[in-house]
Amino acid sequence: MSHDTPKRRVLVIGSGGVGTMVSVALERSGQASVTAVLRSNYEQFVQNGFEIESIDHGKLSSWRPSAILNAVPLADPNTPFDYVIVTMKNIPEVNNIPKIIAPAITPEHTAIVLFQNGLYIEPPIIAAFPTNVVLSAPTFLGAHEHNGHVVHDDHDYFHVGAFHNPTVDSAFERAKLEEFATIYNGSKVVDANVVDDIVFYRWRKVIWNGIFNPMCAITQLDSAAVRRFGGEHGLIRPGMAEMAAIAKADGYDLGPGIVDEMIDVTPIELSFRPSMLVDVDKGNPMEVEVILGNALRVARAKGVQTPVLDSTYRFLKLTQARLLAARGLLVEPKEVPKVDLI
Missing domain, CATH: 3.40.50.720 (NAD(P)-binding Rossmann-like Domain)
Known part of the structure; x- marks a missing residue:
């Protein structure tokens, strides 16, 4: 200009x-x-x-x-x-x-x-x-x-x-x-x-954001503690691999080293508290749907199996329900409804 x-x-x-x-x-x-x-x-x-x-x-x-x-x-x-x-x-x-x-x-x-x-x-x-x-x-x-x-x-x-x-x-x-x-x-x-193509970069970010954020929010552990206490190989890496598979099915191949790259973004020496964990600390609702829910909707549409992310999403939704109810934004149903995963 x-x-x-x-x-x-x-x-x-x-x-x-x-x-x-x-x-x-x-x-x-x-x-x-x-x-x-x-x-x-x-x-x-x-x-x-x-x-x-x-x-x-x-x-x-x-x-x-x-x-x-x-x-x-x-x-x-x-x-x-x-x-x-x-x-x-x-x-x-x-x-x-x-x-x-x-x-x-x-x-x-x-x-x-x-x-x-x-x-x-x-x-x-x-x-x-x-x-x-x-x-x-x-x-x-x-x-x-x-x-x-x-x-x-x-x-x-x-x-x-x-x-x-x-x-x-x-x-x-x-x-x-x-x-x-x-x-x-x-x-x-x-x-x-x-x-x-900005979608490529959104997939790159959600590889990290869609795993560390929910895991830390559910466990109320920071990024380093989740890894030290055994979450890295049992949950973090498998969850990231599933997210990369969804991205690939959506037409975005993030490369064979994407999981290692995203793990290394947050060194274990850095005890980082992701935004969802900060929200839980404050009693605020979290960005569940746009970060993890939307990715899983793509997975369902593309036929990608995501067992780790599916379970993570279910637990995260329960945590979200507690936060919403505490703010008077969610009324507990009299009967437990039957709902799909997403």
Whole structure:
């Protein structure tokens, strides 16, 4: 983008650790004006901003984006949002993402960017917004927010691609994708890498996310403890092998060394607490369906046998039911219903 090009208007929905650092990267590019939507931390953010310690951006005190709101705004036809970025957790039992973001979307104009976990999370967005570009960005950005203090301790590096919307011109999709990456990379300290097939990278992420996350949440052990106490060879590696088999049946061969590679991503010396375990710690519902459920739906459609993942999913659903019930979001049935696996 040239210096004469107006700043792109960006709405970021979900300003925890990841959402805040996405907003920082965009604002510091000098090419975007960010409006952040916050809920639980809105008042504190308005009064004090965020205290940020970032491996990429350094220390930022009382940081704020261009605008802060406590609800998703209605799109202004005169100044529509160019990009709506979703960083909030994708939990269908709790929130309907298309419904939440709908007020801010201008048909044929706004590109929707999903900085969320999960597999095949894009089709429901395309179904709800058939004339809009949908970009997908499975990030590994390590950032956590607590009481207005954000610690960002892992380099902001991710792949971003267009999830093809058959009713949108491919050239237009590509132009929006490349423009977004250019804006995001404008600060020169982050790395948004444009790719042609983002589903490949979502499968790569779910190899790790779909195994370690559920195993840690169910057992309430961190990533190192699960391995030390015998889970690596009995559950983790077999589960990853099953996930790789699903990906291959779906047309994505991740290579013979993918299990070793994903095991090595989190060294046993690093006692890492994955997001699902953090959710259990806090009593929050987890991203069960988009991370593991969607992968198993692909397995059923492709005829792939997944005994380890099937059992993991059943136990994870029980844990999820407990979390939902504690929040008053699930009523215990009077009779136990007969249900399919998924």
